[in-house]
Amino acid sequence: MLIPVLFGMTLITFSIVHLIPGNPAQVILGETATQEAINNLEENMGLNKPYFVQYGIYIQDLLQGDLGTSLRSKTDIAQEIWPYIAATLELTFFAMIFAVFVGTNAGIISAWKQNSLFDYVAMLIALVGVSMPIFWLGLMEQWVFSQELGWLPATGRENSRDPIEPITYFYVLDALLQLDFSRAITVLKHLILPSIALGTIPMAIIARMTRSSMLEVMKSDYIRTVEAKGAGQFIIVYKHALKNAVIPVLTVIGLQTGVLLGGAILTETIFGWPGIGRYVFDAISFRDYPVIQSGILVVAFFFVIINLIVDLLYTYIDPRIKY
Amino acid sequence: MKKLRWLTMLALLGAFMLIVAACSDDQDTSSNGGNNDNAGSDDEQVLVFARGGDSESLDPGSTTDGESSRVTKQVLEGLLQFKKESFELEGALAHDWSVSDDGLTYTFQLEEGVTFHDGEPFNADAVKLNFERWADPSHEYAFSDDGYAYSMYGTMFGGFKGDDGHVIDEINVLNDYEIEFVLNRPLGFFLQNLGMTYFAITSPKALEEHGAAINENPVGTGPFKFVSWSKDDTIVLEKFEDYRVDGLPKLDKVIFEVIPENASRLIALRSGDIDIMDGLNPDDAASVESESELKLYTRAENNFGYVGMNTEKEYLNEVEVRQAINHAIDRQAIADALYAGYANPAKNPLPPGYLGYNDDIPGYEYDLDKAKALLEEAGYADGFDIDLWTMPVARPYMPDPETVAEIVQNNLGQIGINVNIVREEWAPYLEKTAQGEQDLFMLGWSGTNGDPDYFLSSLLHGDNAGSSNRTFYKNSEVDELLDQAKVSVDQDERASLYKEAQKIISEESPMVTLVHSTPVLAASAAVKNYVPHPSTSESLAEVELD
Numbered sequence: 001m002l003i004p005v006l007f008g009m010t011l012i013t014f015s016i017v018h019l020i021p022g023n024p025a026q027v028i029l030g031e032t033a034t035q036e037a038i039n040n041l042e043e044n045m046g047l048n049k050p051y052f053v054q055y056g057i058y059i060q061d062l063l064q065g066d067l068g069t070s071l072r073s074k075t076d077i078a079q080e081i082w083p084y085i086a087a088t089l090e091l092t093f094f095a096m097i098f099a100v101f102v103g104t105n106a107g108i109i110s111a112w113k114q115n116s117l118f119d120y121v122a123m124l125i126a127l128v129g130v131s132m133p134i135f136w137l138g139l140m141e142q143w144v145f146s147q148e149l150g151w152l153p154a155t156g157r158e159n160s161r162d163p164i165e166p167i168t169y170f171y172v173l174d175a176l177l178q179l180d181f182s183r184a185i186t187v188l189k190h191l192i193l194p195s196i197a198l199g200t201i202p203m204a205i206i207a208r209m210t211r212s213s214m215l216e217v218m219k220s221d222y223i224r225t226v227e228a229k230g231a232g233q234f235i236i237v238y239k240h241a242l243k244n245a246v247i248p249v250l251t252v253i254g255l256q257t258g259v260l261l262g263g264a265i266l267t268e269t270i271f272g273w274p275g276i277g278r279y280v281f282d283a284i285s286f287r288d289y290p291v292i293q294s295g296i297l298v299v300a301f302f303f304v305i306i307n308l309i310v311d312l313l314y315t316y317i318d319p320r321i322k323y
Numbered sequence: 324m325k326k327l328r329w330l331t332m333l334a335l336l337g338a339f340m341l342i343v344a345a346c347s348d349d350q351d352t353s354s355n356g357g358n359n360d361n362a363g364s365d366d367e368q369v370l371v372f373a374r375g376g377d378s379e380s381l382d383p384g385s386t387t388d389g390e391s392s393r394v395t396k397q398v399l400e401g402l403l404q405f406k407k408e409s410f411e412l413e414g415a416l417a418h419d420w421s422v423s424d425d426g427l428t429y430t431f432q433l434e435e436g437v438t439f440h441d442g443e444p445f446n447a448d449a450v451k452l453n454f455e456r457w458a459d460p461s462h463e464y465a466f467s468d469d470g471y472a473y474s475m476y477g478t479m480f481g482g483f484k485g486d487d488g489h490v491i492d493e494i495n496v497l498n499d500y501e502i503e504f505v506l507n508r509p510l511g512f513f514l515q516n517l518g519m520t521y522f523a524i525t526s527p528k529a530l531e532e533h534g535a536a537i538n539e540n541p542v543g544t545g546p547f548k549f550v551s552w553s554k555d556d557t558i559v560l561e562k563f564e565d566y567r568v569d570g571l572p573k574l575d576k577v578i579f580e581v582i583p584e585n586a587s588r589l590i591a592l593r594s595g596d597i598d599i600m601d602g603l604n605p606d607d608a609a610s611v612e613s614e615s616e617l618k619l620y621t622r623a624e625n626n627f628g629y630v631g632m633n634t635e636k637e638y639l640n641e642v643e644v645r646q647a648i649n650h651a652i653d654r655q656a657i658a659d660a661l662y663a664g665y666a667n668p669a670k671n672p673l674p675p676g677y678l679g680y681n682d683d684i685p686g687y688e689y690d691l692d693k694a695k696a697l698l699e700e701a702g703y704a705d706g707f708d709i710d711l712w713t714m715p716v717a718r719p720y721m722p723d724p725e726t727v728a729e730i731v732q733n734n735l736g737q738i739g740i741n742v743n744i745v746r747e748e749w750a751p752y753l754e755k756t757a758q759g760e761q762d763l764f765m766l767g768w769s770g771t772n773g774d775p776d777y778f779l780s781s782l783l784h785g786d787n788a789g790s791s792n793r794t795f796y797k798n799s800e801v802d803e804l805l806d807q808a809k810v811s812v813d814q815d816e817r818a819s820l821y822k823e824a825q826k827i828i829s830e831e832s833p834m835v836t837l838v839h840s841t842p843v844l845a846a847s848a849a850v851k852n853y854v855p856h857p858s859t860s861e862s863l864a865e866v867e868l869d
Contacts, residue, residue, distance in 0.1 A: 022750020028379075029387055029474055030753075035790040036482070037474035040460075044470050072379055073554075074470050074538055083553055139586055146594045154590045155582045160557050160597075161369045272582035272591075274555035282376075282555075287750050 002304055009300045010062065013293045014055050023047075024071050024287035045071050058293065067297075068290030072283075077294045081279070085298060086169035087157060088275035091267070092260045094191045095199035100253060103203040107210025107249075111218060112237050122207065129204030138197040138270035145193060152189055155272035159186050194271040198264055202256035209252045213245040220244075247318060254310030258303040262296075368868050369576040370850070373588050373597040377555045377581045380538040383523045384457050385471045389769075389859050392520035394558055394579055396860040398440075399523035399543025402431055402450065403514060407854045407861075408623060409676070410773020412518050416445065416544065426509030426812035433500040437567045439526035440548040447502040451494045453524045458491065459484040469535040475521040479772065481510075509810045511817050512774035519772050520860045546572035546864035555581050566864075573852075573867040592617065592845055598868070599846040599853065605663035605722065611845045618848050623676070624839035625857035627669045628720035628767035630711070630731055631794045631834045636762050638707055645832040647697035648763075649687035651738045656689075657730055658838045661723050665843050669836035671825050673778045674770065678814060679821030684829045694738045706739025712756060712764040716749050719842045720767030727765060727837070756793045764793065771858060775821045780805045783828055796833035 025041040026033060042048050046057075061068055067077040106126070110119040146154035157171055158164055164183055167174045172191070175184035217223065218241055226240050265277030276299060283291035314321045379388040383395040404415040414420075417431040437445040456464045457476040460483060465471060473483075481488035492507040506513065516522065529542035541549050544567065547560035558579040562572055580597060582588040588600045589607055593616075603611065603619075612619045632639045632648065639645060654668035670686025673679070698704060713728035714721060721727060732742040742763070747755065756764050768778055781787055784805050785797035801824050808820035844855055849869040855861055 020750075021754070022748060023754050024750075026753050026757075027750045033387075033474065033790070034478055034787070035757075037472070037477050038790075040477070041470075041472045041474065044467055044472050069470065071470060074380065074385075074535065080554060084555070139584075142587055142590045146596075147590045150594055153596055154594055155587050155596065156580065156591075157556065160371055160578050160580050161576075163551075163557065163559070166553070269583045270587050272556075272580070272584070272587060274553065274581070278555060278583070285749060 002301075002308075005304055006297065006301060009297055010059065010293065011055075013296045014058065017289050017292050018051055018054075020287075022287050024289065027286050028072055058290070062297075067294040070283075070288055070291050072286050072288045072291075077291060081276070081294065081298060083166070083169045084274060084276045084279040085302070087273060088261060088264055088268075088277065089302070090170050090172065091191065091194055091198060091264060091273060091275060092257060094195040095260055095264075096202065096253070096257050097199075098195050099199035099203035099206055099256070102199075103206030104210050104249065106203075106207040108214055108237060108242065110207070110211045111214030112233070114215065119211075123211070126204040126207045129200045130208075132200060134197055134201070134266045135270060137200060138194070138267060141193045141197060142270070152193055154193070155270075157187065157190055157273060158183070159190075162186075194267050194273055197270070198260060198267040202253075202260065205256060206249060206252055210245065210249050213248045214241055217241045217245040243317070247314060250310060250313060250317070254307055257306050261302055261306075262299045367576065368574045369578065370574050370599065370863065370866060370868060371578045371580055371597040372599045372601070372863070373580045373582045373591060374601040375581070375583055375585065375588070378552075378558065378579075381541040381549065381552070381558075382471075382525070382538040383521050383541075384453070384473050384476060384525075385466075385538065387475050387521070392858075392860045394560075395523060395541060395543075396520045396545070397547040397560055397577060397863055398541045398545045398549050399525060400545050401517055401519065401523045402433075403518040404862075405518045405773065405856065405858065408856065410515070410518070410770070410857065412514055416450075416524060420514070422514075422812060426810075427506045429504045429506075429513065430497070431502050431504075433502065434567055435500050437544050438565055439529070439544055440542050440563055441526050441528055441532075443526045443528045445524070445544055446499045447496040448499075449524055449527050450502050451496055452527050452530075453522075454491070454494055456530070457522075458489070464530045464537075466535040466537075471535070475519070475771075479516045479519070479522075509812050511809055511811050511814075512772060512776055515772045515774045520858070521771075546862065547574075547577055557581070568864070572864040574863065577863055589845065592847065595847070598850055599844065601842075601844050601859075603843045603845045605661070605665045605843055607845075608663055608665060608843045611843075616848050618846050618850070620844040620846060620853065620855050621665060621841045622844070622855040622859065623857040624667065624674045624841050625773075626720040626767055626769040627672060627674060627839045628718075628727070628765070628837045629669075629672065629834045630727075630837065631756075631761075631764045631766060632832075633759055633761055633764070633793070633795055634797075634833050635759060635795045638703065638709060639762060641701050642831055643697045643701035644703065646687070647694040647701070647738060648735065648740070649832050649835050650690050650694035650697065651740075652731055652734045652835050652837070653689045654837055657727055660730070661726060662838065662840055666838040666840040669839050670829070672768070672782055672828065672834065672836050673775055673821075673825065674839050677770070677773070677775050677778070679775050679808075679818035679825075681822040681825040681829075683822075684825060686829070687832070687835075691737055698738055698740075704739075706741060708741045708743060709735075710745045710762040711742045712745045712747060712752065712761040714749070714752060714765050715746065718767055718769075720769060720838075720840055721765060722840070724765055731763075731765075757790055759789065759793075759795055761793075766793065769859075773858070775817075776805070776809055779821060779824060779828075780809065783824075783833065794833040796828075796831070798827060798831065801827050 025038045029037055070077055106122045110122045113119055142154040145152045164171050164174050167177055171187040172184055175187055223241055226236050264275055265281050268275040268278045280295035376390050378391040378394050380386040380391055381395055383399055400415045402417040403412050406413050417433050419432040421430050433447060439445060456462050457473040460467045477483055481490045483489055490506050490510050491504060493505045495503040497503055523543055526542040530537055533540040546563055546566045548563045550559040550561050552558045560577045562575050582591055585602055585604050591597045592600045608619055611617050632645050634640055658666040658668055670684055671681055711728055714724045728744050735742050768782060770777055781791040783796050785802045788795045788797055804820045804824040808817045811817050846853055851867050852865045
């Protein structure tokens with residue numbers, strides 16, 4: 001499945017990228033460019049060849065593991081792209097930890113104590129969370145926690161005066177691998193504000209999904225049986241009910257993780273996070289065709305992988321599901 | 324239960340990490356105003372300079388990007404350089420120079436005993452090699468196959484090797500520390516070009532060693548040497564101990580950090596994470612000025628924003644209409660509303676202070692009655708409908724194009740011209756306005772070599788119609804004046820020619836020059852000796868931290 005999906009992606013992105021108006025040579029050179037300079041650069045970048053030839057070259061390179069060269073930075077994309085991916089994966093991971101932890105628990109307790117004050121407040125927060133503009137939330141976080149209280153850094157992945165020697169480009173992991181705990185904590189501190197900003201919408205969606213899924217399960221016969229056996233409420237909710245309610249929640253978690261991978265661009269912009277969203281977005285404004293194509297392809301790849309993991313988790317949690 | 328363990332574990336891990344991170348209290352982050360909380364050795368002077376976008380390339384010759392030259396300025400040097408606050412020239416790698424009487428031969432005496440960061444000696448051969456690399460696309464270090472193009476060289480020196488317009492005929496190495504440039508015709512701003520950051524000298528050994536990866540491994544003779552670059556994040560430079568000027572640089576390390584959002588960048592400055600920020604919103608200038616831990620800086624004006632009029636379109640091909648439009652737009656209102664006063668109304672398509680700036684030109688005062696009278700004279704007393712293309716990106720000369728478009732729409736509405744605002748993305752915007760699809764449009768221009776030719780010829784010479792001249796203004800008299808000024812090496816003569824050209828341009832009114840902006844920056848009060856340069860690329864060699 002993976003191969004045809006990715007191949008389809010290359011065709012779609014290549015077509016869209018070349019259909020959007022605008023000439024990369026013109027944008028790279030800016031408003032001060034002369035016509036000769038533009039023609040010159042176009043020729044150097046191979047943009048004067050017919051589209052199908054360009055696509056052929058692209059696919060041929062791709063099959064050899066070559067993601068192409070950025071028109072703008074003239075750097076190998078395969079070499080350039082990993083730090084961006086790592087930055088986004090790290091942020092997505094922590095955002096989802098926040099979203100899953102807070103979201104599921106809020107949903108579970110809301111369902112458990114249905115129509116209580118907690119339920120109302122939690123669902124109100126979830127509603128606000130879904131509709132909150134990330135841009136505004138991010139700036140408010142920075143204003144309160146960085147500028148006013150001075151607790152947390154406002155931007156970036158690490159203390160740039162004292163950078164980490166990257167190994168995997170997952171900075172938390174890199175710091176831990178080097179047994180450098182003070183740097184690890186610095187990096188974690190940098191992760192808190194963007195993770196919350198990015199995780200708020202998934203958190204709210206997960207909370208609502210968990211609540212409705214739990215409510216349904218709590219009404220079923222086997223829960224009544226468990227109650228009749230005299231099990232405590234906590235055991236009933238967290239052991240017996242959650243087990244059956246978790247499948248739809250897991251689906252939502254998988255989808256939301258995929259969304260965050262490509263859609264973290266606002267968070268990445270506000271928090272100066274050098275992630276894949278910004279990489280591709282900048283490439284779009286500069287019409288950097290190879291970067292757009294390869295960037296989207298890589299995001300699609302991770303999206304497919306995450307969905308695969310979720311599918312496998314289904315069978316693990318519910319052995320009745322078979323593929 | 325067992326099957327749920329993963330979820331529980333994940334949740335607990337998350338909770339644990341958040342708690343650990345929140346409770347831990349080490350001092351390396353954001354203690355308010357604390358600037359020297361840089362870990363590492365005790366008195367190391369580390370400066371963090373934050374800006375909105377990353378550099379495109381660190382090979383100065385093959386880029387036209389201001390964010391790139393801001394960094395390469397620290398790492399590489401050219402033969403000449405601009406003085407701290409102006410475009411006046413002073414020596415850099417050349418300490419003396421002379422011009423022959425016919426204006427065709429320039430001879431430079433080079434600094435002796437200078438070494439590149441890789442230990443290679445700097446000499447005349449290195450200079451020659453760099454110029455040949457830019458001029459000749461088939462040169463072994465031109466890297467044309469890797470997509471390198473030297474467009475700034477082409478623009479400034481009239482093309483490349485073999486082109487008719489290419490002005491440099493030959494480069495002769497007279498001895499190790501003396502080099503001669505022979506031109507095939509005089510070029511009034513030849514020396515001025517050599518002061519530009521783009522024409523900085525790279526170590527020949529580094530070109531050989533890094534090949535096309537030279538854009539990520541710059542090696543020059545500048546005060547700081549390149550250490551590392553993580554894209555869209557930070558570029559780290561460190562002190563070059565053998566810098567040719569004794570006692571400089573003062574800083575041990577300079578870090579250029581990308582923070583795209585202006586508001587976030589200001590918060591980072593206030594919380595001490597960074598030391599200097601470029602691109603302050605003019606609206607925040609007043610509050611920065613009132614804070615004792617911060618200091619406000621302005622760059623001298625070196626640009627102007629304009630509303631161009633496509634002189635080949637209906638209505639706009641009539642000079643009375645263009646003059647009427649010029650009278651109808653309230654420049655002062657735009658300066659006050661958008662730049663919080665950090666801009667001056669512009670009457671010429673050239674910043675004040677430039678050679679030949681014509682201050683005698685009265686400019687078009689805001690006068691609706693005059694505008695209406697002119698329209699009536701042209702036979703359009705009832706007005707007409709027209710398109711105004713608004714640029715989709717913010718620039719220092721146009722920080723909020725949308726609002727400017729609305730003010731212009733409103734202003735012109737008052738004299739009966741009904742403006743329809745057209746929005747295009749940046750790439751097609753540049754392309755289509757060069758092809759002349761627009762009626763009215765918005766754009767601007769920023770100087771790089773401090774010479775009037777770069778403004779006036781690019782924007783208003785008939786030969787550039789359809790590329791940088793997007794008003795399609797063609798006047799043979801103006802072209803003649805600009806051509807003469809271009810080849811003259813007598814700067815007084817040049818000045819009077821440019822003054823004359825501005826007079827005709829003002830009368831014929833192909834564009835509404837709006838404002839010259841003075842971009843604002845903010846820095847921590849601990850930063851000393853920082854002087855912003857009008858070109859946006861300033862050396863940080865003398866900067867220090869308290």
